[in-house]
Amino acid sequence: MSDKSKKVGEIFSDYKTNSNIKYAEVRGLNVVKRINALEVILYFDEYIEIKEIWYFEKFLRERFKFENVDIKIKYHEKVEKKSIKEEWKNIIAYMAHKYPLTKPMLLLKSDLEVEGNNILIKMHIKGADFLRAKKTDKELVKVLKNLFEIDYKVELIEEISSEEIKKIKERLKKEQEEIVAHIEEENRQNVKEMEDNSVPEYNDVDYKMPDDLEGYIPPEDEEGNIPEVEEEQEYIMGKPSKAKEKRISIKEITANDGRVTLEGRILTCEVRETRSGKGMLICDLYDGTGTITVKSFAKDLAEGQEITEKIKNSKSIKIIGKAGLDTYVGDVTVIANTIVKTNVDFPEAPEEEDDDTPIILGTSENITEELVKVQDLGVDDGKVALQGEVIFTEDRTLKSGKTLFSFDLYDGTSTITCKAFLEKDKAKKIMKRIKNAKGLKIAGTAQMDTFANELTVMANTIVECEGLKKTTRQDNAEVKRVELHMHTQMSQMDAMTSATDLIKRAMKWGMKSIAITDHGVVQAFPEAHKMLRI
Secondary structure: OOOOOOEHHHHOOOOOOOOHHHHOEEEEEEEEHHHOEEEEEEEEOOOOOHHHHHHHHHHHHHHHOOOEEEEEEEEOOOOOOOOOOOOHHHHHHHHHHHOHHHOHHHHOOOEEEEEOOEEEEEEOOOOHHHHHHOOHHHHHHHHHHHHHOOOOEEEEEEOOOHHHHHHHHHHHHHHHHHHHHHHHHHHHHHHHHHHHOOOOOOOOOOOOOOOOOEOOEOOOOOOOOOOOOOOOOEEEEOOOOOOOOOEOOHHHOOOOOEEEEEEEEEEEEEEEEOOOOOEEEEEEEEOOOOEEEEEEEEOOHHHHHHHHHHHHOOOEEEEEEEEEEEOOOOEEEEEEEEEEEEOOOOOOOOOOOOOOOOEEEOOOOOOOOOEOOHHHOOOOOEEEEEEEEEEEEEEEEOOOOOEEEEEEEEOOOOEEEEEEEEOOOOHHHHHHHHHHOOEEEEEEEEEEEOOOOEEEEEEEEEEEEOOOOOOOOOOOOOOOOOEOOOOOOOOOOOOOOOHHHHHHHHHHOOOOOEOOOOOOOOOHHHHHHHHHHO
């Protein structure tokens, strides 16, 4: 290295480390303002541990508030580098810190075959297609280029033996049994808590009059009246617990809320028999703000049917359970371990709205969330409102019968994909209205879609509104120009406008002539000639 070159330790004197990275020569620094990123080129005359690169990147991100930092390593030609196989665990750990959404830990126990610039990764678990969809292989190529100065080609394959497939099936079966056992254990704990905390009966031989009567006789109020004792709750499943309830509305619930308490009206309820012989209850609960699927398990189908009948005959129910993302149906659900019959008046679920109302999805057209522009939207914005027009739609029927509807919303600044889960009997009408709407105003939650690896908005309210205000461009120049560089849709990958539309616009602007300059084709000429003859 040159004596005049700047070292890491000189430029970043506040970076305290005993690593040899502080002696690295800084060959380049580049700030990309558009994405708030920093690119650094470092030159070493001895091998550097990968973990030290990660520590330095973390320091730069936190110290200078960059969204991302990329360090590219250059070595002296005489430096002996470790092989990819030797560094494999460190490479995967580096990617797990830097690109967690690509799920690189799935590659940790894979076998590698490295021949020249080609790396064949043999996975012993399912997931190659999943990783390719997340572009994990592409990010790995980029990481290897930055760390080892070599353009590798990476290929992912699944090499799973029949024994490993058998182990996977056994593991999945065991996980299902553990979920059922967990729910049953919680039910047993609830029973035990009730028995341990119960008041002894008068005919109990060990009964003793309590010294402190407070809590046994209700205190009088200021007027001398004894308040009414709260009516005993009827438990359909589970037993009373002293655990503090976390009451939440269905509209506000997320997969990260954990243990929650919901109360509402049952819309549908059924029981299915699992492969293990358990009875799986599946109910849709409505509380006036939204609908959610609740699941629970009975010891067998007969008990499940009995519980289902009690639920259907209840005016309303309260459930206590754990909220989470059900990957089988792709939606937030609650696994209930306690179900209580209540007598609360909840509104009927709204019937399908007539086309003359602006409400397409949800219960109210009054959206209170802050209206933001798509270009300003971030993953941490949470609950937001957007307004724009739909330019693309796609739907997929889930195993639960619901429809996952995706649509791209353009608001004049940029476009974002929005998604909504639609009930089976309402999906077609809602999708048709969204496709035909001039404009939409939606309320939902901005979040990272781990499947598509992009920012999306999960919509819970969709209201039809006026489309974007569009202004037609004008050419007010006194002397009109002659456009000599113009492509039509016949010029592949160059334009999307037809010759007819181009000529109409030129005529509207008062232009006397234009030149069509498609690449290598003349297919637009007949259309242009026909237009001029009209």
